Amino acid sequence: MQISKRAIANVFYINILGLCSINLDAAAITGTINLGASVGVSATTVDFYSNPGTACGTPGVGIGCFSVNSPRTGSFSIFPFGSSTDYSIQDLVGGPVTGVISPILQSFMGFRELVPNPLTTITFDLIRILPGGGPACDPLQGADGNYSCTPTGSPFLLQNSSDGKNAAIFFNVEVLAYQGLQSTGTSSYSGAFSTQKPLSNIGSILTTIGTPGGVVEASYSATFVGSPDTVVPEPGTLGTLGLGLAALAFGAFRRGSRSKS
Numbered sequence: 001m002q003i004s005k006r007a008i009a010n011v012f013y014i015n016i017l018g019l020c021s022i023n024l025d026a027a028a029i030t031g032t033i034n035l036g037a038s039v040g041v042s043a044t045t046v047d048f049y050s051n052p053g054t055a056c057g058t059p060g061v062g063i064g065c066f067s068v069n070s071p072r073t074g075s076f077s078i079f080p081f082g083s084s085t086d087y088s089i090q091d092l093v094g095g096p097v098t099g100v101i102s103p104i105l106q107s108f109m110g111f112r113e114l115v116p117n118p119l120t121t122i123t124f125d126l127i128r129i130l131p132g133g134g135p136a137c138d139p140l141q142g143a144d145g146n147y148s149c150t151p152t153g154s155p156f157l158l159q160n161s162s163d164g165k166n167a168a169i170f171f172n173v174e175v176l177a178y179q180g181l182q183s184t185g186t187s188s189y190s191g192a193f194s195t196q197k198p199l200s201n202i203g204s205i206l207t208t209i210g211t212p213g214g215v216v217e218a219s220y221s222a223t224f225v226g227s228p229d230t231v232v233p234e235p236g237t238l239g240t241l242g243l244g245l246a247a248l249a250f251g252a253f254r255r256g257s258r259s260k261s
Contacts, residue, residue, distance in 0.1 A: 031074015037066035084232030142203020
């Protein structure tokens, strides 16, 4: 049985198109990451310090660092993490504020490899700070057991222990996660920060923050979870797809030219 040259050409060009359009996108960030360090909170600043026991991220407005904890899943389970000095987090100033961040706080957090590589660094851009969500704090209830509240306009939710002697502080954000460049694909992530403040209830915390220069210091933990949001084709993908389409167009042109001759 004879196979026409046209049929062979069609199969050839279709295979070219299929090969050239193979998805070369970088995978968007997935999974869960847990981290921890210490922090100082004042009436206007969230000052991220460092992983306790390391020399990075000293107090003062700027950039802190943290430690990466287990468990971690998805993209983070295979990421070649370095040490605390390879992870950065920017302090938040001018607060307390809530809502969408405009402009976005780029590189709010960064995870670099043991051997830093800008093309594989995982970056979190801060896009939103969620409101605390509790009722306005009443100082008269600051020592009540299980009392919870949010200072006016604050992103913090404060929660007293059952005996009213200790307090927990919660703080939630939303970030845009990506590896290398945003153009390789992004994921929407939610981050939940929490800390326990022993021997300090809501009343004492409000008193400290309300005092000029007052800072509440504590160790914190945070968990970030998310899933793929947007994947943008890399230039290589678009270029090879265009090459495949061009090959098909050229083949059609040649067949048309031959049929006229």
